[in-house]
Amino acid sequence: MEALIPFSLNALTLISILLMVSMGMAIIFGLMNVINLAHGEFITIGAFTLVVVQGLGGNFWLALIAAPIVGYIIGLALEKALIARIYENPLHAILVTWGLSLILQQVIQLIFGASPQSITGPFPGSIDILGVAYPAYRLFLIAFALATFAATILVFKKTKFGLDLRASIQSSEMASVMGVNPDKINARAFASGAALAALAGVLLAPLTAVTAYMGINYLARSFFVVLVGGAGSISGVAAGSGLIGSLETALSYEIPTTVAQALVLALAIVILRFRPQGILPA
Amino acid sequence: MTTTILNTTPGQITRKQKLGPASIIAIGIILALLILPAFVQGYTLTSYRDVLLFALFALSLDLFWGKTGILSFGHATFFGLGAYGMAIMSIHFSIDPAIVSLVGLLAGVGMAALVALIVGYFILYGGVRGAYFTIVTLALTLIANHVAVGWPSVTGGDSGLIGVPPFSILGWSFADPISSYYLALIVLGACLLSSMWVMSGRLGLILTAIQDDEIKVQTLGYKTPLLLLMTFAASAAMAALAGGLYAAGNGFVAPDMIALLLSTEVIIWVAVGGSGTLVGAVIGTAIVWWLQQKISSINASAWPIVIGTFFILLVLVFPKGPAAFVLDKVKKLRRDKEDDR
Incomplete structure (x- = not known):
């Protein structure tokens, strides 16, 4: 029993991380059907917002507010300049966003250098849970991820933006007849996805090495979370994160973490063969 | 028929009796490369040999991407499997030096073909085409890279493996620059001409037809997933051949031979030459390599x-x-x- 508590908390931490990094992917790839290989770089941008904010004397909480704004603005600008031209052709999307990803990585590295950035997270101590001491920051991460997830679901189900977006995804022609401007909706949706990824970047930063290439680690996993969970449904992200996160945690007790990650991705390919619509399809 | 580069359509309808312009260019290039060692020697020649092996790698991608229209974003997986297969066999196992290169090459090529068959089975028979195929192959490179970095006892981890012996077979050693250059040239020439020959025939036509309308081709009685799978496996095997010879030529393997950036670069080599032409992949590799030398000498991080x-x-x-x-x-x-x- 004693061992079960840290195990479930570790699994929950990883699931929360996957949930955070995949929500933006669920909007951009799952709902809008745009393959965005620069998704990882939006996460990196979020983490580097924290680096800049702390460099200027600000704290973690300020960065937590600033990062989604930075992500939103950059996402909006890139959507207008590039992404809006490639909605129809998935291969074009792959090439353009991959090019974007390479440029962003290199530019970030040129500005900040190649060595990992030092940042300080909040809550340095640990908290006792049923007799087990667990890092307080991880508990905060779990709570924050669940709250963000709930808020995202609410935005999609209850607000006018969510309604317009869902309408324009079902039939952009019909939606535009009803007075929804699909270009505007697409731009705002893409920027929201970028903002969520940047938010994830700030939350991840205290747990990982912050470098220009940190985002790439989450690219394939977030794709698979969305695919396995069921593209087109936000709640599928929870199912996908839950499955991939708990499997990876369980496996990494027995084998090296990188090999465990590889094995889980391989398993996800097998799952897609037999259930191509995902666990919780829309 | 779409006419973009991402969906290239070879124009031929029947096998031509005479040599087409592409074949003439291919033969011309091979002949020109045959006399190259008369003008350059030593280190420069070994870097030309590496270009030939990269061209072979590009050719392998063009064989699949150019002919089926499905983009593989993970071809470095197969190049890397070839390289690591060669390195692991010759460093970790004490195999008779007379055949160690051959065993290493076969192990790498076999592994690559096997991985392509398994992954290809799951995705091609699962009906995955187009962009989803690209994502899955992208993930494949990440998986392979994770394994290469995270399994140091076998792969050497981040620093890779040093001490791969030069290619040799039954006492014939290709250790000096000139013989290793000719080895690469012969392999490239053979692969280029035979792929052009195969693709100008029935298989090439059927693959073109699958690009246009797979369901119609199925209605005509062809097992399209099988044909795509076989082409994918052949392409993977050719990439591994390039990787194995590259590892033997340079004497080491490192995780960047099985990384996403290499998967990306090979797409550019093919795209610059024009995908679907096969000989274009060779020309594109040479052009981009030359450009990379120029740009990297000015600023390495600009590439x-x-x-x-x-x-x-x-x-x-x-x-x-x-x-x-x-x-x-x-x-x-x-x-x-x-x-x-």
């Missing part, structure tokens, strides 16, 4: 930015490929001149 910019330009400015873009401009100029008269 990824150049690649990234190229991808964006490829889609937004010249979707048919740079070669076709230039040709179109030239044709237009000519037409304008004729109109003026």
Whole structure:
């Protein structure tokens, strides 16, 4: 029993991380059907917002507010300049966003250098849970991820933006007849996805090495979370994160973490063969 | 038929009796490369040998991407499997030196073909095509890279493995620059001419037809997933052949031979030459390699930015490929001149 508590908390931490990094992917790839290989770089941008904010004397909480704004603005600008031209052709999307990803990585590295950035997270101590001491920051991460997830679901189900977006995804022609401007909706949706990824970047930063290439680690996993969970449904992200996160945690007790990650991705390919619509399809 | 570079369509309908322009160019290039060692020696020649092996790698991608229209974003997986297969066999096992290179090469090529068959079975038979195939192959490179970095006892981890012996077979050693250059040239020439020959025949036609309408081809009685799977496996095996020879030529393997950046670069080599032409992959590799030397000598960290910019330009400015873009401009100029008269 004693061992079960840290195990479930570790699994929950990883699931929360996957949930955070995949929500933006669920909007951009799952709902809008745009393959965005620069998704990882939006996460990196979020983490580097924290680096800049702390460099200027600000704290973690300020960065937590600033990062989604930075992500939103950059996402909006890139959507207008590039992404809006490639909605129809998935291969074009792959090439353009991959090019974007390479440029962003290199530019970030040129500005900040190649060595990992030092940042300080909040809550340095640990908290006792049923007799087990667990890092307080991880508990905060779990709570924050669940709250963000709930808020995202609410935005999609209850607000006018969510309604317009869902309408324009079902039939952009019909939606535009009803007075929804699909270009505007697409731009705002893409920027929201970028903002969520940047938010994830700030939350991840205290747990990982912050470098220009940190985002790439989450690219394939977030794709698979969305695919396995069921593209087109936000709640599928929870199912996908839950499955991939708990499997990876369980496996990494027995084998090296990188090999465990590889094995889980391989398993996800097998799952897609037999259930191509995902666990919780829309 | 779409005419963008990402969906290239070979124009031939029947096998030509005479040699087409592509075959003449291919033979011309091979002949020119045969006399190259008369002009360059030593280290320069070994870097030309590496270009030939990269060209073989590009050819392997073009065989699949150019002919089926499905983009593999994970071809470095197969190049890397070939390289690591060669390195692991010759370093970790005490095999008779007379056959160790051959065993290593076969192990790498076999592994690559096997991985391609397994993964290809799951995705091609699962009906996954187009962009989803690209994502899965992208993940494949990440998986392979994770394993290469995270399994140091076998792969050497981050630093890779040093001490791969030069390619040799039954006492014939290809250790010096000239013989290893000719080895690479012979392998490349054989692979290039045989793929052009195969693809100008029935298989090439069926693959073109699958690009246009897979369901119609199925209705005609062809097992399209099987054909795609076989082409994918052949392409993977050729990539591994290039990787194995590269590892033997340079004496080491490192995780960047099985990384996403290499998967990306090979797409550019093919795209610059014009995908689907096969010989274009060889020309494209040489052009990009030359450009990379020039740019890296000015600023080494600028190269990824150049690649990234190229991808964006490829889609937004010249979707048919740079070669076709230039040709179109030239044709237009000519037409304008004729109109003026």
